[in-house]
Amino acid sequence: MVKHVEPDQILVKMPSLRAVKSFVAAAKYQNFTRAAEALCVTQAAISRQIRELEAALGVTLFKRSGRAVELTEAGSIFYDAAYLSFVNIAQAAQRIQNTGKRRQALTICCTPAFSTFWLSYRLPEFIALHPEIDVNMVTTNNFLQMEPGVRPDIFINKASDPREGYHSVPLFYDLIYPVCSPRYLEENPDIVTLEGLQQAVLLNLSPFGRSQVAEHVDWGVWFAFHDMELDQSDDSQLRIFNANDFNMLAQMALNHQGVCLGWNQLVEHMLAEGRLVRVGDHKAVFKEKLHYLTYTEDKSSTPAFKAFMDWFMDCIRDEPTYVGREEDEAAS
Structure with missing residues (x-):
């Protein structure tokens, strides 16, 4: 029938x-x-x-x-x-x-935060070194539901082997500390202590955006790491601004509007430039929470992929939280 x-x-x-x-x-x-x-x-x-x-x-x-x-x-x-x-x-x-033409291409997928604060500062060097390779960037916070027809060659995020046919390489762990603009720190010198920090405007990454950098850390978790609780009582002076976009929070910090948590790999260049400063000496280190580069195995032997991996891993080795540092030092 x-x-x-x-x-x-x-x-x-x-x-x-x-x-x-x-x-x-x-x-x-x-x-x-x-x-x-x-x-x-x-x-x-x-x-x-x-x-x-x-x-x-x-x-x-x-x-x-x-x-x-x-x-x-x-x-x-x-x-x-x-x-x-x-x-x-x-x-x-x-x-x-x-598809199938001689010109080489790589499609890289990562979070908006990693694209803005890490890749955008370094990728021009790779493009200049390899003009024969077309680089296509895709940014998303939802790595498991890509648009139809989009199949990235490389993912950079906090998931290991998210789908069949891919292989993951660990990159670095999380080192997190408070950052603000030099002016904000000058106007609020007491925030260098944990107690004083609770009197600052805390720029907080809400649960809807934590996949961008580290899904397990917000101000509450960060203070708990230091055996303190946020005072959220009715008479508390606590001021928290929540957003699900790390790019926005970092920009607000640059605009002297408060203190945000900084993931080292995302904010280190702004610290080096003096646009942001660390607030106090406290930090949270999560060596078990890794970031990965995940690549499709059917592209792993192509010249474009090999060139990118060589360049990218050279950049990653400069990161203080690079997970392979001890192995590299032992090998040398």
Whole structure:
């Protein structure tokens, strides 16, 4: 018995793509003649396709004034969606067409925080050394649900072997300490003690964002590491600002708005530049909480991957929390 498939309402109700293509061109150039030239068709074909599209949608998409055309409100709404869809289709087609070509490419996936505060400072060197390699960056906090068609060659995060066909290399452990701007510390000198620190504005990474850097640490956990509790009683002077974006918290610290926890690998360059300073001498070290580089095994023998790994591991060896330091020293 043959099972009949129910009509797909999205595909059935979809306007003619040829008509939508003509509409996008006309909206982009605001002129039917220029749209026809861009698509290598006649102006009459453009006009006919747009009339058919307006009839199918039951709305007027353009206000016509001589040779020029202007989008109506409905036209603007439809153009925004249609143009973005065509861009996505074109980019996907380009990726498919480029597959197998000689030019090498690497797709790297990491958190927004690691991309902003670690890779962006170092990656230009790799790009300059290897102009033959195209580097594609993808940032996300949800490593287990990538967009369709996106299969990174390399992940940098706190998960080991997140999926089949990948292998992980441990990089460094967590060293966490409070940081703020030099001005904020100068205006609040008492915050160098644990007791005084509780009087500062504490910029706190909320649970929704901890996957960016270290999912197990916030101010409560950090103080507990030092055998102290945050005083959250009704008469407490405690001031906490919560956000799920470490980039935002770091920027607020740079803007003299409080103290945030700094993961050493993310803030060390800002300390070296003097834009941030450590607050006191207290720190929390979690050697069992590692960050990993995870790579797809089917790319591990390619020249692009080998070049990146050699360069990346040279950079990582400079990190004070690099997990292979003792092994390297023993080998030398």
